[in-house]
Each structure stands twice: as C-alpha cells, then as structure tokens.
Amino acid sequence: LGEFAIKKTNHLNPLKKINEEIHTFAALKQKEIDELKKLETFRKEFVADVSHELKTPIFAAQGFVHTLLDGAVNDKNVRTKFLKKAAKSLDGLDALVQDLLTLSQIETGDIKMKFENIDLYNLCLEAIDQFEQRAKAKGIEIQVAKPEKMIIVHADWLRITQVITNLVSNALKYSNENGQVTIRFEVGKKSVTTFVTDNGEGIPKAHLDRIFERFYRVDKSRSRERGGTGLGLAIVKHILEGHKSKAEVQSVPGHGSTFSFKLPLAKLDSRSTESSA
C-alpha cells in the first residue's frame, strides 16, 4: 500500500503541474484574445471615422461639380463661386489624406526620425512664418521669446516643425480676434521645454485627457465649421513619442491653453557648435 501511495503522489504531482501550466497558458491566451478584440474594435472605429471624414469633403465637391454640369456652368458668377468651393473641399480632402498618411507612416515605423542637432529658436521662427497672413487676418500676434543663449536640441527638424505647426495652428484656430500666441523656452540642465500659449477659448477639464486621440474634437459641430478633423494633436503625440517625449497641456476655459513638450539638449562638442552656428 505504501508503494502505491508513493506512485500515486508521483503521478499526481506532474498532473498538478500540467494543470497549472494549462491554466497559466489559458490566462495568457485570454489576455491576447482581449487585446485583439480591443484592437479590432479600435480598427472598426477608425475605419468608420475615416470614411465619415472623407465623405464630407467628397460630397461637397461632388455637389458643386454636378450643379455646374447641370447648367450652373453657364452662369458666369455662379461658375467661379462654385469652382472655388469645390476646390476648397478638395484642398481639405488633400490635407486630410496627408495627415492620415503621416499618422500611419509614423505608426508603422515607415518614417524614421532623422535626429540631428538643431537650433530650436530658428525652427520656431521658420515654422510660424506660414501663419503670418492667417494671424494678421484675425488680428492675432504670434511671438517667439528669444532665448538668452542658442538652444541646440537633438531632434528631427521636419517632425518638430510639424509639432510647432500643429500647436500654433490650434492656438490660432481656437483663439478670438486680437488674441496673443506665444512660444517660449525653459532651459534645464539636460533638456529644454517649449511652451505654446494662447489666450483663446481654452479646453474644459473633462476633455483634456482625450484631445490627443485621433479624430477627437471638443466641439464637433463648431470645429467642423473651422475645418478641423482632430488629427493634429494625434500627430503631435506620435512625433513626440518618436522623440521619447510627450505633450502636456494646461488650460483654463475662457482664458486659454498652454501646450508644452520637452526635448533633450544636444551634447555639444566644439565641432558641432561650430557647424550649427
């Protein structure tokens, strides 16, 4: 009997072990299944969002072109007006597709960040150039605070230009007439924080966590009329992730918002100072 008992426990032990392994394995697989389900829901939502966003400008352009074909083309005044409207919709469509491509390329890793030592103040000055007219038309002043010493960061010039562009574009878009947009820098030992501040409408607290999601807009109806798709900040987030950094936001509704992000200062030897000066 004693012999039998020993045999039995020897048999039981491996069984118990196998049982435990099966349980662990099942739990792991369940976790993977849950992850996949989440991804699938996300993918479905994404496709629905993209289709919806594409449809809007396509329908608009289609409407104008068909009205022209149906006879409006003979009316000289209407002709130009409708063509302009169709062109505007198509430009919007183009911008949307560009944003989608950028996002997907960054996500799939097709865009490799090209790190080099860059002058951050110069980058900002160049980036805001494109907004001169838009700012003037709205009576908004854009200022870049000149740093005491040259700030050289280790970053991708094109991508960080895109970050500044998207942040300043928002600052302008969500500000009132005669607003003020400021870019300033805070230099630390190893990194520099860039702040983009506006005194516009601000963002209610409940939305702050979500504005970096794709297609997320605080006020869908109002931002539609201002032409936003909700991709700008998602792109900002991804580019900064590529720099091992992230965007922060502080906002007081009715008073304005400040977006900020950190970049590492370049480790400069005498040669690289010369070359970037």
Ligand SMILES: Nc1ncnc2c1ncn2[C@@H]1O[C@H](COP(=O)(O)OP(=O)(O)OP(=O)(O)O)[C@@H](O)[C@H]1O
């Ligand atoms: N500076 C800001 N002031 C107030 N609200 C802002 C500001 N920046 C972003 N938001 C809010 O966050 C939302 C998401 O911004 P995001 O830049 O991603 O999209 P968008 O500006 O609507 O469209 P897109 O940038 O794709 O043209 C905006 O719709 C707006 O509601």
Ligand SMILES: [Mg+2]
């Ligand atoms: Mg935007």
